[in-house]
Amino acid sequence: MSLRLSTVILPYLRWHEGGRAAWQRAEQLGFHTAFTYDHLSWRSFRDGPWFGAVPTLTAAAAVTERMRLGTLVTSPNFRHPVTLAKELISLDDISGGRLTLGIGAGGTGFDATALGQEPWTPRERADRFAEFVPLLDRLLTEDAVSYEGDFYSAHEARNVPGCVQRPRLPFAVAATGPRGLRLAARYGQAWVTTGDPRLYETGTPEQSVRALRGQMEKLADACAEIGRDVGGTDKILLTGFTPDRDRPLRSLDAFVDFAGRHRELGFTDIVLHWPIPDSVFAADEKVFERIALEAPAQLG
Numbered sequence: 001m002s003l004r005l006s007t008v009i010l011p012y013l014r015w016h017e018g019g020r021a022a023w024q025r026a027e028q029l030g031f032h033t034a035f036t037y038d039h040l041s042w043r044s045f046r047d048g049p050w051f052g053a054v055p056t057l058t059a060a061a062a063v064t065e066r067m068r069l070g071t072l073v074t075s076p077n078f079r080h081p082v083t084l085a086k087e088l089i090s091l092d093d094i095s096g097g098r099l100t101l102g103i104g105a106g107g108t109g110f111d112a113t114a115l116g117q118e119p120w121t122p123r124e125r126a127d128r129f130a131e132f133v134p135l136l137d138r139l140l141t142e143d144a145v146s147y148e149g150d151f152y153s154a155h156e157a158r159n160v161p162g163c164v165q166r167p168r169l170p171f172a173v174a175a176t177g178p179r180g181l182r183l184a185a186r187y188g189q190a191w192v193t194t195g196d197p198r199l200y201e202t203g204t205p206e207q208s209v210r211a212l213r214g215q216m217e218k219l220a221d222a223c224a225e226i227g228r229d230v231g232g233t234d235k236i237l238l239t240g241f242t243p244d245r246d247r248p249l250r251s252l253d254a255f256v257d258f259a260g261r262h263r264e265l266g267f268t269d270i271v272l273h274w275p276i277p278d279s280v281f282a283a284d285e286k287v288f289e290r291i292a293l294e295a296p297a298q299l300g
Helices: 019-028 053-063 081-094 122-141 178-187 205-225 252-265 285-299
Strands: 004-008 033-036 068-074 099-103 144-148 153-158 171-174 190-193 234-238 269-273
Touching: 004 285, 019 033, 019 053, 033 053, 033 099, 033 269, 053 068, 053 081, 068 171, 081 099, 081 122, 081 153, 099 122, 122 144, 122 153, 122 171, 122 178, 171 178, 178 205, 190 205, 205 234, 205 252, 252 285, 269 285
Parallel strands: 004 033, 004 269, 033 068, 068 099, 099 171, 171 190, 190 234, 234 269
Antiparallel strands: 144 153
């Protein structure tokens, strides 16, 4: 099974001071998809420049031709399905049908309270996500939608002409819990994980592999419940959050070993963060580019 290699370009660079060049270079390096975070700010980047995901992806669509583009991930923390659907349809059109929506329930970071709301509990986030995803699916596939739910409403929301990609642009659903995995099974063309966050600080690579295998098995069970073949779902690993998070970018050989072990688990896509100096995503740019250019051939 071949393994696709993608990247995440965080939106911290001014477009004319490195932002545009990064997206164009990502396409030159042959990445399958270039994603960006859909956050209002993120952790250690909070006090520095940070730009919006949709405008950034729109600009990236205008200066690239082949590479897919996407969010990793969008969440209900500050998005509403009605307005988000209109932006996604527009971006799918501008990109010529190259957009993938990475979508998740959201966390407890800065986005969770930026609109003035109290932080939602894990249960509340799951409840909202369970309503958000099906409504967004309808908004992207139907010309007009009316809906009244516990958290979201739509009144004759019109989305003509719909997505370039039919029946809609693909969803890559980030999930590890049972409710999220059921949403991934029903609505996702892909599933996304960062591993088991409980292992981030003190876990071992071996424990991480076992945890990821367990997540894969639960995804398969969720697909089986609705009669879907899990083999038809792409499985995406966003790197940088497993116990061996630093090792894959130390050398080409280290990455090939890391990626090979995760391909054996069933992953179809590995996503690397674009190097950012003096940050948690710092890495040797020459090694990063060598991985992009040479690793796919070694991985088959």
